[in-house]
Amino acid sequence: MRLIVSDIPEDGLELETDVAVETGENAEPDSAHASLRLSRIGKRVLVDGSIQISVSMRCSRCLGDFSYPLDIAFQEEYIPAEELDTKGDHELTGGELNIGFYRNDELDTGELVKEQVLLGVPMKPLCSRDCRGICPECGINLNEGFCNCSAEKIDPRLAPLKRFMKSNND
Ligand SMILES: [Zn+2]
Ligand SMILES: [Zn+2]
Numbered sequence: 138m139r140l141i142v143s144d145i146p147e148d149g150l151e152l153e154t155d156v157a158v159e160t161g162e163n164a165e166p167d168s169a170h171a172s173l174r175l176s177r178i179g180k181r182v183l184v185d186g187s188i189q190i191s192v193s194m195r196c197s198r199c200l201g202d203f204s205y206p207l208d209i210a211f212q213e214e215y216i217p218a219e220e221l222d223t224k225g226d227h228e229l230t231g232g233e234l235n236i237g238f239y240r241n242d243e244l245d246t247g248e249l250v251k252e253q254v255l256l257g258v259p260m261k262p263l264c265s266r267d268c269r270g271i272c273p274e275c276g277i278n279l280n281e282g283f284c285n286c287s288a289e290k291i292d293p294r295l296a297p298l299k300r301f302m303k304s305n306n307d
Pocket of ligand 1: 198264
């Protein structure tokens with residue numbers, strides 16, 4: 138949803154919105170529910186919000202699909218990007234606030250929600266903290282079953298490398 142910034146009443150605006158967010162390369166978009174409170178001082182817009190989403194993720198260890206619930210609370214201040222372009226010495230005085238930018242008097246709340254969700258998504262997601270991963274030899278998902286591959290078994294072609302690494306570690 139695009140908001141015209143100069144239309145935001147000075148005494149604030151509250152809105153609820155649902156945004157489809159794509160987080161993975163092959164994942165279907167997930168729906169984020171956001172509650173936003175916007176207030177405006179001149180051209181500065183302060184957004185106070187919370188977002189709930191259940192993100193479809195692929196475990197980086199076992200490659201299994203799982204959903205990762207995110208509950209995000211954030212506060213961000215948005216200023217016109219044009220203001221930065223014209224004033225080279227513009228000083229950001231946001232303190233601990235995060236600063237975002239908008240252009241052409243338009244604030245895209247969908248983009249804003251997406252940004253916050255992407256910041257909250259883990260880089261190396263794990264389906265569970267003690268995920269056992271997959272067997273490097275037979276590829277079985279070790280959360281779902283066991284295999285007879287021995288962890289000690291070494292590909293003969295790799296044995297010299299293994300000896301080299303060992304001597305380096307000693
Ligand atoms: Zn896993
Ligand atoms: Zn195996």
